[in-house]
Amino acid sequence: MSLLSVRDLKVHFPIKRGVLFDRTIGHVYAVDGVSLDVERGGTYGLVGESGCGKSTLGRAVLRLVDVTSGSVEFDGKDLATLKGEPLRKERSRLQMVFQDPMSSLDPRQNVESILSEGLAAHGMIGDRKARRAHIQQTLDAVGLPRGALSRYPHEFSGGQRQRIGIARALVLKPDVIIADEPVSALDVSVQAQVINLLEELQNDLGLTYLVIAHDLAVVRHISDTIGVMYLGGIVEEAPSDVLYVSPRHPYTKALMSAVPVPDPEVEDSRERVLLKGDLPSPANPPTGCRFHTRCPWRQETRCDTERPELTLVGDGHKVACHWAAEIEAGEIQPKSDAVVGATTAEVA
Amino acid sequence: MLRYIVRRLLQLVPTLFGLSILLFAWLHSLPGGPEAAMLDVRATDAKRAEVRAALGLDEPLIVQYGRFMKRLVRFDLGDSFTTGTPVMEEFGRRFPATVELTVVAMIIAICAGIPLGYLAARRHGRIFDGLTVTGSLLGICIPIFFLGFILKAIFAVKLGWFPSLGRQDVDVNATRVTEFYVLDGILTQEWDASLNALWHLILPAIALASIPFAIIVRMTRASVLEVLGEDYVRTAEAKGLRENTVRGRHVLRNAMLPVVTSIGLLTGGLLSGAVLTETVFVFGGIGSFLATAISNRDYPVLMGFIMIIAVIYVLINLAVDLSYSVLDPRVRVR
Amino acid sequence: DSDRDESGSDDQTFVFGAPGDPKSLDPSLATDGETFRVTRQVFETLLEHEPGGTKIVPALAESYQQSPDGLKWDFKLRSGVTFHDGEAFNAAAVCKNFERWYNWSGTYQSTNFSGYWQELMGGFAKNESKETPAANFKSCTPNGDLDVTIEVNKYSATLPGAFTHAAMALHSPKSIDAYAAEPPPTGQEGSFTYPQYSQTAGTVAGTGPFKLTNWDKGAQQVTLERNDNYYGTKAGVQKLVFQTIKDANAGRQALEAGDIDGYDLVAPSDVKPLQDAGYQVPTRGVFNLLYLGMQQETEPLLAKKEVREAIAHAIDKQSIVNSKLPPGAVAANQFMPDTVEGYSDSVPEYAYDPDVAKEKLKAGGAENLSIDFCYPTEVSRPYMPSPPDIFEILKANLQAVGITVNDKPMKWAPDYLDATDAGKCPLYIIGWTGDYNEAFNFIGTWFSVYDSGWGFKDEKLFADMAAVSAEPDQAKRVEMYKALNNQIMEFLPGVPLTSSPPSMAFAKNVKPPTTSPLTQENFAEVSFT
Amino acid sequence: MALLEVEDLAVTFQRKGTAPVHAVDGVSFTVAEGQVVGLVGESGCGKSVTSLALMGLLAKRGVKVGGKALFDGNDLLTMPGSTLRDMRGSEMAMIFQDPLSSLNPVIPIGLQVTEVLKRHRGMKGEPAEKEAADLLDRVGIPDPRRRLKEYPHQLSGGMRQRALIAMAVACRPRLLIADEPTTALDVTIQAQILELLKELVAQQGTALIMITHDLGVVAGLCDEINVMYAGRVVEGAARRPLFASPTHPYSVGLLGSIPRLDAPRGEKLKPIPGSVRDNIAWADGCAFAPRCAHRTDECLDGPPALVQTYTGHAYRCVNPVTGDEVEAVTAAATLPAPSIVDATTDSDGEA
Amino acid sequence: MSAKTDRIDRLAELTARKDEGGHGLWYEAFRRLRRNPLAMTGAVIILLFVLIAILAPWLAPHDPAAQTWLGEIRGAEGFIPGPRSGNWLGVDGLGRDELSRLIIGSRQSLLVGVVATLLGFTAGAILGGLSGAFLGMFGKAGRWVDSILMRFNDMALAVPSLLLAISVATILGQGLVTVMIAVGVTQIPVFARLLRGSMLAQSHSDYVLASTALGVRKRRIVLNHILPNSMSPVLVQATLSLATAIIEAAGLSFLGLGGANAANPEWGVMLADSQQYLATNLRLAVYPAVAIIITALGFTLLGEAMREALDPKLRK
Numbered sequence A: 001m002s003l004l005s006v007r008d009l010k011v012h013f014p015i016k017r018g019v020l021f022d023r024t025i026g027h028v029y030a031v032d033g034v035s036l037d038v039e040r041g042g043t044y045g046l047v048g049e050s051g052c053g054k055s056t057l058g059r060a061v062l063r064l065v066d067v068t069s070g071s072v073e074f075d076g077k078d079l080a081t082l083k084g085e086p087l088r089k090e091r092s093r094l095q096m097v098f099q100d101p102m103s104s105l106d107p108r109q110n111v112e113s114i115l116s117e118g119l120a121a122h123g124m125i126g127d128r129k130a131r132r133a134h135i136q137q138t139l140d141a142v143g144l145p146r147g148a149l150s151r152y153p154h155e156f157s158g159g160q161r162q163r164i165g166i167a168r169a170l171v172l173k174p175d176v177i178i179a180d181e182p183v184s185a186l187d188v189s190v191q192a193q194v195i196n197l198l199e200e201l202q203n204d205l206g207l208t209y210l211v212i213a214h215d216l217a218v219v220r221h222i223s224d225t226i227g228v229m230y231l232g233g234i235v236e237e238a239p240s241d242v243l244y245v246s247p248r249h250p251y252t253k254a255l256m257s258a259v260p261v262p263d264p265e266v267e268d269s270r271e272r273v274l275l276k277g278d279l280p281s282p283a284n285p286p287t288g289c290r291f292h293t294r295c296p297w298r299q300e301t302r303c304d305t306e307r308p309e310l311t312l313v314g315d316g317h318k319v320a321c322h323w324a325a326e327i328e329a330g331e332i333q334p335k336s337d338a339v340v341g342a343t344t345a346e347v348a
Numbered sequence B: 001m002l003r004y005i006v007r008r009l010l011q012l013v014p015t016l017f018g019l020s021i022l023l024f025a026w027l028h029s030l031p032g033g034p035e036a037a038m039l040d041v042r043a044t045d046a047k048r049a050e051v052r053a054a055l056g057l058d059e060p061l062i063v064q065y066g067r068f069m070k071r072l073v074r075f076d077l078g079d080s081f082t083t084g085t086p087v088m089e090e091f092g093r094r095f096p097a098t099v100e101l102t103v104v105a106m107i108i109a110i111c112a113g114i115p116l117g118y119l120a121a122r123r124h125g126r127i128f129d130g131l132t133v134t135g136s137l138l139g140i141c142i143p144i145f146f147l148g149f150i151l152k153a154i155f156a157v158k159l160g161w162f163p164s165l166g167r168q169d170v171d172v173n174a175t176r177v178t179e180f181y182v183l184d185g186i187l188t189q190e191w192d193a194s195l196n197a198l199w200h201l202i203l204p205a206i207a208l209a210s211i212p213f214a215i216i217v218r219m220t221r222a223s224v225l226e227v228l229g230e231d232y233v234r235t236a237e238a239k240g241l242r243e244n245t246v247r248g249r250h251v252l253r254n255a256m257l258p259v260v261t262s263i264g265l266l267t268g269g270l271l272s273g274a275v276l277t278e279t280v281f282v283f284g285g286i287g288s289f290l291a292t293a294i295s296n297r298d299y300p301v302l303m304g305f306i307m308i309i310a311v312i313y314v315l316i317n318l319a320v321d322l323s324y325s326v327l328d329p330r331v332r333v334r
Numbered sequence C: 001d002s003d004r005d006e007s008g009s010d011d012q013t014f015v016f017g018a019p020g021d022p023k024s025l026d027p028s029l030a031t032d033g034e035t036f037r038v039t040r041q042v043f044e045t046l047l048e049h050e051p052g053g054t055k056i057v058p059a060l061a062e063s064y065q066q067s068p069d070g071l072k073w074d075f076k077l078r079s080g081v082t083f084h085d086g087e088a089f090n091a092a093a094v095c096k097n098f099e100r101w102y103n104w105s106g107t108y109q110s111t112n113f114s115g116y117w118q119e120l121m122g123g124f125a126k127n128e129s130k131e132t133p134a135a136n137f138k139s140c141t142p143n144g145d146l147d148v149t150i151e152v153n154k155y156s157a158t159l160p161g162a163f164t165h166a167a168m169a170l171h172s173p174k175s176i177d178a179y180a181a182e183p184p185p186t187g188q189e190g191s192f193t194y195p196q197y198s199q200t201a202g203t204v205a206g207t208g209p210f211k212l213t214n215w216d217k218g219a220q221q222v223t224l225e226r227n228d229n230y231y232g233t234k235a236g237v238q239k240l241v242f243q244t245i246k247d248a249n250a251g252r253q254a255l256e257a258g259d260i261d262g263y264d265l266v267a268p269s270d271v272k273p274l275q276d277a278g279y280q281v282p283t284r285g286v287f288n289l290l291y292l293g294m295q296q297e298t299e300p301l302l303a304k305k306e307v308r309e310a311i312a313h314a315i316d317k318q319s320i321v322n323s324k325l326p327p328g329a330v331a332a333n334q335f336m337p338d339t340v341e342g343y344s345d346s347v348p349e350y351a352y353d354p355d356v357a358k359e360k361l362k363a364g365g366a367e368n369l370s371i372d373f374c375y376p377t378e379v380s381r382p383y384m385p386s387p388p389d390i391f392e393i394l395k396a397n398l399q400a401v402g403i404t405v406n407d408k409p410m411k412w413a414p415d416y417l418d419a420t421d422a423g424k425c426p427l428y429i430i431g432w433t434g435d436y437n438e439a440f441n442f443i444g445t446w447f448s449v450y451d452s453g454w455g456f457k458d459e460k461l462f463a464d465m466a467a468v469s470a471e472p473d474q475a476k477r478v479e480m481y482k483a484l485n486n487q488i489m490e491f492l493p494g495v496p497l498t499s500s501p502p503s504m505a506f507a508k509n510v511k512p513p514t515t516s517p518l519t520q521e522n523f524a525e526v527s528f529t
Numbered sequence D: 001m002a003l004l005e006v007e008d009l010a011v012t013f014q015r016k017g018t019a020p021v022h023a024v025d026g027v028s029f030t031v032a033e034g035q036v037v038g039l040v041g042e043s044g045c046g047k048s049v050t051s052l053a054l055m056g057l058l059a060k061r062g063v064k065v066g067g068k069a070l071f072d073g074n075d076l077l078t079m080p081g082s083t084l085r086d087m088r089g090s091e092m093a094m095i096f097q098d099p100l101s102s103l104n105p106v107i108p109i110g111l112q113v114t115e116v117l118k119r120h121r122g123m124k125g126e127p128a129e130k131e132a133a134d135l136l137d138r139v140g141i142p143d144p145r146r147r148l149k150e151y152p153h154q155l156s157g158g159m160r161q162r163a164l165i166a167m168a169v170a171c172r173p174r175l176l177i178a179d180e181p182t183t184a185l186d187v188t189i190q191a192q193i194l195e196l197l198k199e200l201v202a203q204q205g206t207a208l209i210m211i212t213h214d215l216g217v218v219a220g221l222c223d224e225i226n227v228m229y230a231g232r233v234v235e236g237a238a239r240r241p242l243f244a245s246p247t248h249p250y251s252v253g254l255l256g257s258i259p260r261l262d263a264p265r266g267e268k269l270k271p272i273p274g275s276v277r278d279n280i281a282w283a284d285g286c287a288f289a290p291r292c293a294h295r296t297d298e299c300l301d302g303p304p305a306l307v308q309t310y311t312g313h314a315y316r317c318v319n320p321v322t323g324d325e326v327e328a329v330t331a332a333a334t335l336p337a338p339s340i341v342d343a344t345t346d347s348d349g350e351a
Numbered sequence E: 001m002s003a004k005t006d007r008i009d010r011l012a013e014l015t016a017r018k019d020e021g022g023h024g025l026w027y028e029a030f031r032r033l034r035r036n037p038l039a040m041t042g043a044v045i046i047l048l049f050v051l052i053a054i055l056a057p058w059l060a061p062h063d064p065a066a067q068t069w070l071g072e073i074r075g076a077e078g079f080i081p082g083p084r085s086g087n088w089l090g091v092d093g094l095g096r097d098e099l100s101r102l103i104i105g106s107r108q109s110l111l112v113g114v115v116a117t118l119l120g121f122t123a124g125a126i127l128g129g130l131s132g133a134f135l136g137m138f139g140k141a142g143r144w145v146d147s148i149l150m151r152f153n154d155m156a157l158a159v160p161s162l163l164l165a166i167s168v169a170t171i172l173g174q175g176l177v178t179v180m181i182a183v184g185v186t187q188i189p190v191f192a193r194l195l196r197g198s199m200l201a202q203s204h205s206d207y208v209l210a211s212t213a214l215g216v217r218k219r220r221i222v223l224n225h226i227l228p229n230s231m232s233p234v235l236v237q238a239t240l241s242l243a244t245a246i247i248e249a250a251g252l253s254f255l256g257l258g259g260a261n262a263a264n265p266e267w268g269v270m271l272a273d274s275q276q277y278l279a280t281n282l283r284l285a286v287y288p289a290v291a292i293i294i295t296a297l298g299f300t301l302l303g304e305a306m307r308e309a310l311d312p313k314l315r316k
């Protein structure tokens, strides 16, 4: 059984307005029926456009936001229904790494108190000396100098700060780390350092990751399985190699082809699926397939009316598209202007 | 939009309700009680009891409060203990002066404060900036009675440019319509009267404006400084727009947003803070009446005044929010 | 403002700064000086004080006769006088006024409205409250058109001063009918709604040199216009405006700016500079008294004569006069100014002498006397320009002889007045301005019965007071007052401190009215030069 | 002749009480009409300052600008302010990174577009409106008439950036500077915008300076690429040669740091150790030296000169990476050597 | 190793050290403050006045309460001895040495400012802190608590401060304490709003989320993270409030609520006293007014500079 298993998770944020007392007049369907499984020691990558609900999903798993419905089973316990003290206790086993290494560190705390806070909260390693030794061990693990303990976050570079963030998650010896865009705010060179660090830590400590990012290349680099999210739901899920070789969902295809590759040879020769328009509002999602408003392969039937289920199409490969098989077979062609050939780029 | 206004006005109800309970409890808990103001000091205990009974002060507070509320919903604030006139009538007679003074003071503060604040920001860190900041500080620090005295000494006594007291010369025969003298003059087309009233407003308004002026200068300065660093100003520059366009359309307009908010609150504060100015400039107005009411524990007047001020506060805030939504489409209301 | 001053013709507006608002346009409902300042220009009394003096002289009555027992007062009225509303002034009109007062009922019987009537003439035809004094007024009888007799039940020292009192000024019969037609004042003790006629000009009508035309409460202005049918010398200005100016500096600056033509209660330190700048600053004769009150019950040590004497010796009255009071101020040695008949030249003196004071303290066993001293803040009275300063000087005096003084500053109204009146202050400073020239108006106010402000009972003194009050013979009374003054100063219930003449200021181009020690200036005398 | 010739551009920020910051330190490059030149580098390397200096948008006080920037033969840096103002928006235009903050939030899009037309093309009223609508249409904003009346917050991120581009191209500028125009956008939107830029260049022959930190973006778009580090161009070459045979260890490091979608998974990234710091002085030698695994003694013999090869490839390095060395260098870089910065701060931390 | 690699290391060391902030945020803010001439002017002024206040008994040439020169004053002529040797600023209306009174007065005035501000600060911080904590951390119930607290706050804003002062005076009697409390109380809503807003912003920050994820208790999060990080605008406001508190206290003293006390002069009271001499002896008003203005200037300059120094936007 997988370590972390999310079933039909929904997180709806109420939109309130009212005369005297606020009244709910609608919902933001931030996460709307997501199921996924993360294997012990594995890495699950989550990609999708801004606002599609990735962070909300990650937070819901940690119960940092309230879950509307569904279950989050962790090691046999349903976190979604947990409350108060039991929930707090459980938190030591799931940790989070945040996007912005500066804003996620309290600027007024030095590294030592940042790292010992979690330990204190869970009454772990009471002895001061032992605690310190443990913290230093963690610092070593993330490649920070020991002298860092007495310093403040703003005295570190971006990469180092992110290391502190990772160390903070690590001190509690969690089983699962949810990394919400852990490298998006970093420069490319530093980004690579952090990615490598995450991988090393996983190898050394046997951690389980749920990695959230908008950069498909990064996600693919470190994940075993990738889920592609669109407007609150997962539209495709596959082992990462499979996904790159044979994306099945139109959105995944578009996403994949939009990721720039630092290689002129590739760039000049690849075909691009260009999407029209922007992500619709999660407060007022389109009916049927949420992607149908932008989909180049959109069909007259079903797309507008029926929400496709995530269905298994191959070895661990799931797609939520009514027409996945037909598209794969080439029976359905995209609208002509959506696909940009390699030639247009060759203007100069 | 209308819905929004209605909603905001409805929010007045709980606020006023809470405020009235609070005030009521508070005023009644002060030593002496309401009857203290009404009795001769030599009054015997029997007389005291008689008055208390007559006023219904023996009854449980809740009953008294109920009676108070019953009158309130009929817009009846009761009679003043000290003058015996209905509170509403007293206010009607005096509030216009205060409002007129406040409005002119705010106009002065705004018209002088915003350009000065803008210039200071443009010359950030230079001497002019330093002078403006220090000067605006003086505005806050100099007590009004002192400022008023100096203003009068120079402009009324020495130069004789402005009158030193009153709302209008005594020999101006003006028709009264609204008790807003300037407005009355315009309505009745007695231009002389209107001008004369305006003339009388200048000095007290300047004195009253000193504090809001200083605050507006500082707010404008800070706000302009902030806006100058915004990306869209850079965009405007990159478009090669003329300097005046950049200043007016892109810098000032955005910088005004926070200033507008504070202008609203300042206006509310001035209405209840004009006491000293009104005394120093013998301006009539609510101030001295209120001061007397306070020292005489004239409860109906105090209650009425605070309730009215609360309403005005809410209305001003509403106006601010509405003007805000005109100025800033991001907060536009539905 | 300036065109008014230049025009030179006599239809000009004279603006006078008064330190407070009037309360009512009907003087008989009022008790305060600001009301009387206004109504005195509009209404006239049977008798009045001579201009600039305290001597009682005929006014609307051409002459009067007092029966030997002082119970019957015959007045011969001036002829050819009409009220502002055209009504004729005659004996019937006089009696209509007295009967109006005498027959007041309901809320009018409250001291809030009829305070002065009760003080001067006792109660009413039908008293409605136990606390109202018995009526002293008996009857008013017209003897023909211009002769009238007023009878009282027993003689009181308030007579004939009462007939000069502004509260007993005479209204036109028509206006009295109009008053009666209005509903009586409503409300309870202390919280009365004044009748409408007393709050807006139009109804009230007197015989005076000015007519009331407007009262703008918002602008705090009362406007009067010249009565062109006045029987005597007509007013020197067409329009007279009383503008309330509470702030002394504002008054001075308004005068300097030419916005007003005169104001009352000039601050002592402003007198000389104003004079130097060419303004006219006439000073009134002294008719007030500031004293140091002592309450013998809250501080038992004060019940010892030695201690009271010690305090009297400790105080340097002259330094107060020199440093804080206006020109013409004097140190007081008894509880009335020397302008009042009955002033004694032979009272026991308690000269400033700290050493004597220390000895007396020792003798009284009060070497370590520590005492609360109340004083008012935020107020200025004609007899006491800046109370905190005077307090400071007194405090320094007392500390110098070893008395520990505990400051008890209070707001004038109602806190201070309440506290001192109720006897909560062992030491306090307060004073009195006389209403009319009668010693009883001073000492009688304080020492005729037990008063919680003093906290002592001296039955002999009270009895003597009662006796003098009932003595109808003026000359005899004066002698009795002198003796009483000696007696009081021998007992030394408190320390009389100073008498100071309040000053008025007028613009250079104004012929000011004759100043009155009783602050009863007649503004009809004013004109522009 | 090239449209823009930047020669030895240097920008120094000088504030009282602080050491001067040489944000741009002798940058030279040229842009011809219809050409796309990329400026690439990590955060803080001086890309934006370069572009702002060219547009004359740097603050007047506390900034020293040196060198030359010949636009059509006229030096932009010494040009009088009014001339520059006339040129901005008409001859040359700029697109900024964050489309929301770069648009005035309280003015409708329409006015923000038409004000350029009014200013530089003297258009007014309805014609201006129409032209604005056409412009929006051209950059791919549907229903442009309606959008003209809307405010920036009512538009999506992609549309905002299009609106900004519409403003920039309203007067058909000959030079367009795009400072990270897609960094704030999603990849699918980024692809749309890049496509749009390509079209513009192709149709109007505009010269484009593309500033980005993303090597992937320039790989598909630019003709020439300049890699910047600490205020200097460390390597400049045409697109293909640069990616095929990066010469400067920094460029090599950058390429090695990026996870590639098309590379086999599981390959380890080869990051550059350490991180960019602001005030590294070129005066002492190669500013990249502290992070460079390829460094030798010579690196600190003063600032390395820009070496021009006959292929047009230029680099600023004493020990350039040759083709077969690329592997070795990047491999060395991956050694978990403690970063220099860490080592020093270590001792400092105890102090 | 070669000399050049040494150079590299040294170079790296140098560059790294240069960048070292070294200490906490406050230290950096302080460093920025020290470079700001306006801030330094403010600090020097405040320091000077604090020193004067502390050393007042030794600095004052005369007993501030002794009416030594009362005999020279001629009330009827408006004459009060002016500056002269021995009385460098002349004497006041009761013959006391003006300079000594000013010097001793600095104690009360600063005390009023500090105590009133502390009071407003503390009470406001508690109110705003509770409000912010509930709103930020405790969901729906928290919103209720917050809106109730904030309604109170709104109401407090509607009550004229004079009325507030006078009712405090009716309960406590006149005196310095009354003034302090009255002035302090009027500051409460300002501080409360400020802290609440600031806490609200902080409670949405990632590090709060991170602490929640760590399983830290809400109370601890509020106390250890949100509150300390929300304090800087409030502290800045406090320095500005110090200035206004002195002025407001002067205003109340002017209205006679201060409870004058000869031995413990206060600038506001001195100013109020001087009102009767405005026309004849303006200097008696000018001295305390100038003292108040300079002090207020000091606090305001420092406060404004602190605002700039702590502004996250200006912090790189």
Ligand SMILES: Nc1ncnc2c1ncn2[C@@H]1O[C@H](COP(=O)(O)OP(=O)(O)OP(=O)(O)O)[C@@H](O)[C@H]1O
Pocket: A013, A014, A028, A029, A030, A048, A049, A050, A051, A052, A053, A054, A055, A056, A057, A214, A282
């Ligand atoms: N507390 C909240 N209340 C209301 N709506 C929210 C809340 N948090 C998030 N949302 C909305 O839910 C949707 C999903 O947000 P989320 O932050 O999960 O997106 P995301 O995929 O992480 O985007 P990004 O890539 O920008 O981080 C957005 O439309 C967002 O506005």
Ligand SMILES: Nc1ncnc2c1ncn2[C@@H]1O[C@H](COP(=O)(O)OP(=O)(O)OP(=O)(O)O)[C@@H](O)[C@H]1O
Pocket: D013, D021, D022, D023, D024, D041, D042, D043, D044, D045, D046, D047, D048, D049, D050, D213, D278
């Ligand atoms: N106004 C300024 N005052 C002082 N230093 C500045 C100023 N503007 C920029 N700098 C410095 O100049 C250097 C270059 O900044 P620049 O904005 O050009 O970097 P960039 O390459 O555009 O980075 P990014 O990718 O983050 O946009 C940086 O070190 C920056 O700190």
Ligand SMILES: [Mg+2]
Pocket: A054, A055, A056, A180
């Ligand atoms: Mg997110």
Ligand SMILES: [Mg+2]
Pocket: D047, D048, D049, D179, D180
């Ligand atoms: Mg940049």
Ligand code: NI
Pocket: A215, D214
């Ligand atoms: Ni990116």
